Amino acid sequence: METFRLKWLLLVWQCSVIPVCGRDVYTAAVYEHNTVLNPTSWTPSTRQAALRHMGENLDIYQEQVLAAHKRGAKIIVFPEDGLYGFNFSRDSVFPYLEPMPDPTVTKWNPCLHPTAFDNTEVLHRLSCMAKNSSMYLIANMGERQPCNHSDHGCPSDGRYQFNTNVVFDAEGALIAKYHKQNLFFEVAFNTPKTVQHVIFNTSFAGSFGIFTCFDILFYEPTVSLIENYGVKQIIFTTAWFNLLPLLSAVEFQQAFATAFSINLFAANLHHPEYNMTGSGIYTPSDSLYYYNMENNKGKLLVAEVPVIAPSNVHSLEMSKPQITSPFIERNIGPLTSDDSGSIFHTMMMYDNYTFISVTGKKGNLQVCSNILCCHVAYERGNTTSSLYALGVFDGFHTRAAIFYLQVCALVKCAGSSYDTCGQSVTTATDIVDFTLWGNFSTHHVYPEILASEMKLYHADTRGWGDNNYYMTKKRMSAGLVTAAFYGRWYEKD
Numbered sequence: 001m002e003t004f005r006l007k008w009l010l011l012v013w014q015c016s017v018i019p020v021c022g023r024d025v026y027t028a029a030v031y032e033h034n035t036v037l038n039p040t041s042w043t044p045s046t047r048q049a050a051l052r053h054m055g056e057n058l059d060i061y062q063e064q065v066l067a068a069h070k071r072g073a074k075i076i077v078f079p080e081d082g083l084y085g086f087n088f089s090r091d092s093v094f095p096y097l098e099p100m101p102d103p104t105v106t107k108w109n110p111c112l113h114p115t116a117f118d119n120t121e122v123l124h125r126l127s128c129m130a131k132n133s134s135m136y137l138i139a140n141m142g143e144r145q146p147c148n149h150s151d152h153g154c155p156s157d158g159r160y161q162f163n164t165n166v167v168f169d170a171e172g173a174l175i176a177k178y179h180k181q182n183l184f185f186e187v188a189f190n191t192p193k194t195v196q197h198v199i200f201n202t203s204f205a206g207s208f209g210i211f212t213c214f215d216i217l218f219y220e221p222t223v224s225l226i227e228n229y230g231v232k233q234i235i236f237t238t239a240w241f242n243l244l245p246l247l248s249a250v251e252f253q254q255a256f257a258t259a260f261s262i263n264l265f266a267a268n269l270h271h272p273e274y275n276m277t278g279s280g281i282y283t284p285s286d287s288l289y290y291y292n293m294e295n296n297k298g299k300l301l302v303a304e305v306p307v308i309a310p311s312n313v314h315s316l317e318m319s320k321p322q323i324t325s326p327f328i329e330r331n332i333g334p335l336t337s338d339d340s341g342s343i344f345h346t347m348m349m350y351d352n353y354t355f356i357s358v359t360g361k362k363g364n365l366q367v368c369s370n371i372l373c374c375h376v377a378y379e380r381g382n383t384t385s386s387l388y389a390l391g392v393f394d395g396f397h398t399r400a401a402i403f404y405l406q407v408c409a410l411v412k413c414a415g416s417s418y419d420t421c422g423q424s425v426t427t428a429t430d431i432v433d434f435t436l437w438g439n440f441s442t443h444h445v446y447p448e449i450l451a452s453e454m455k456l457y458h459a460d461t462r463g464w465g466d467n468n469y470y471m472t473k474k475r476m477s478a479g480l481v482t483a484a485f486y487g488r489w490y491e492k493d
Contacts, residue, residue: 026205027304029068029076030267032279032290033060034298037085042092050095051121054083058125064300065129065137071302074170074204075136079267079279080163080180080213080239083122083141090161093188097144097161098122103174111172123166123174131172136202138167140212140237142189143177153193163189165210165237167200176200180212181221184400195220199231205307207231213238216256217403219490223444226260230311236266242275244424245411245482246349246448249278250289254456255446255486257282263308270298281305291454341365348391348409348422350399355421358388358410370394374408374438374485375468381431387413388430388480389421392438396492406445406487408438412480428452428479437470442489445469451478 036056038045045053061078068076084096098120101108108116110127117123122141130137143164147154154160163180178198183191198210198221209231215222216236225231234257240249249268257264261284268279272293280289281303288303341356341363356367362379372394393407412430414423428451443464449457449471455478459471469485 024307025304026074026307027072027302028263028265028281029064029071029073029300029302030265030279030281031061031064031068031076031078032268032270032277032299032301033057033079033082034270034296035082035085036060038088041085041087042089044089044092045095047095047119050084054096054122057083058122060298061126061139062129064298065133065135067300068302069133069135073135073302075202075265076138077235077237077265077267078137078139079269080140080237081269082139082237082267086239088188090155090157090188093142093161094144097142099145100143100164100166100174100177103167103176107173109171109173126166127168127172127174130168130170134170136168136170138165138210138235138237140165143179155190160190161188162192163212165198165212165235167210167235170203176210178210178212180215182214182218182401184214195224197221197225197229199225199229205233207310208233208235210235210237212236213240214401216252217401217488219488219493223490226262226311232261232308232310233263234265236264238266239269240276240278242278243349244426245422245450246407246409246484246486248291248450248454250280250287250291250454250456251278251448251450251482252446252486253278253280254282254287254289254458255448257287258284258458259444259446261308263305270296272296284308285458287456289456342418343367344389344418344421346419346422348393348411349397351393351395351397351405351407353391353393353407353409353422355389355391355418357418358390359384365390367392371441372406372408372438374436376410376434376436378410378432378434380433383430383479386428386430386479387416387418387421388432389413389418391422402493404489404492406438406440406442406489407485408436408487409482409484410434410436410480411482411484425481426452426454428481430479431476432480432483433474433476434480434483435470435472436483436485437468438485438487439467440469440485440487442487442491444488444490446486446488447471448482448484448486449473449476449480450482451476451480453478 110124114124145160165178167176179192209225242248264282369392374392414420462471
């Protein structure tokens with residue numbers, strides 16, 4: 001069943017912060033949308049043609065809002081690029097864009113006042129969806145703003161174009177908007193001049209933060225919202241291309257929510273032909289997620305989740321915490337293995353990793369790169385037919401953007417040769433009990449456990465100890481595909 005009551009291990013309840021004292025759960029929805037695409041997206045069209053195109057997608061949105069409302073949802077999230085798709089030029093996307101006021105300055109309900117601003121037909125329809133369903137609604141769309149050439153940042157065509165998330169409250173008022181900061185090959189849009197930390201308040205669960213797709217890999221505005229503003233409930237619109245073994249959508253979404261102990265509401269596009277799928281509703285201890293490469297149908301996810309109060313930013317731990325480290329068990333002993341392991345190098349996720357082979361039934365292995373050393377103590381079940389490898393990367397990732405990574409990854413190789421380690425794999429039969437740890441220099445470490453058929457797991461235990469970050473997992477019911485720490489050393493970007 002899609003609707004279920006999520007369990008949680010820890011819920012910090014502060015009635016002084018959350019204006020809904022007495023209610024500790026709410027129902028939320030995300031929709032993974034199979035967008036009606038424009039087959040000639042690079043060719044400029046008319047405004048009327050753009051409205052007809054977006055109208056087809058808005059009709060689907062309307063159906064999903066109604067379905068979510070019937071299931072008691074208080075908030076619904078739609079994906080990035082959901083209204084028109086992707087692969088637009090700056091000129092061809094222009095007919096799809098709408099002007100919109102700053103909600104912090106101008107109070108406006110498009111459903112009640114549709115003619116207050118010209119060319120806002122899409123905002124009007126979204127506003128009425130929210131109002132008529134008494135539901136908070138978040139959608140992604142294009143925005144245009146005129147600019148003067150005296151503004152040195154003003155593009156030559158005299159306008160800014162932004163990839164924008166819009167937020168409507170349950171009465172249909174436009175209460176927030178966010179301009180995507182970290183663009184991913186989006187020539188149609190401009191990067192905002194300043195980073196926006198957008199937080200909006202709800203009547204049923206307090207405050208939410210919001211960001212878009214590629215933003216999730218960067219400190220600003222993403223981590224800053226959580227660490228500097230204390231936000232613990234996050235809206236994430238995305239058009240995510242899955243990249244295994246470390247960055248499939250659901251894999252990293254769960255890791256992010258787990259690392260920060262937050263609620264994350266992630267809505268992705270559904271286009272298996274472009275390797276795009278993976279949405280979910282994640283809490284610190286449980287997940288409802290969807291990953292389907294087999295058909296082209298969208299999917300509505302609805303779940304009951306806990307209210308998580310904002311953190312007091314002054315109490316946030318900004319350095320690596322130190323705890324007793326049960327993972328360094330005295331009986332692990334020296335580095336050993338049924339097979340001594342071979343060191344080799346191969347590309348994974350466009351980075352040159354150093355690997356050590358994992359072929360024996362049990363062992364304790366280490367592999368290092370620069371100042372990062374990764375360790376695994378493991379024991380495999382009766383099936384040991386597959387080649388695994390423990391990889392390490394400590395350096396700059398330079399594909400699509402430049403940012404600093406520290407990664408430890410135990411991965412199933414795609415074949416029996418070393419050069420297949422790090423390739424995309426989705427199935428596995430080997431059951432592996434493991435303890436994985438590394439001496440990370442950053443405290444921003446995202447723990448991932450991915451099993452066969454894209455099944456996600458949480459670690460049995462995880463934490464810091466003896467300047468290492470560790471996690472353990474035993475008795476999985478499915479074969480291990482990836483167990484990894486995706487570390488981001490933001491300060492070195």
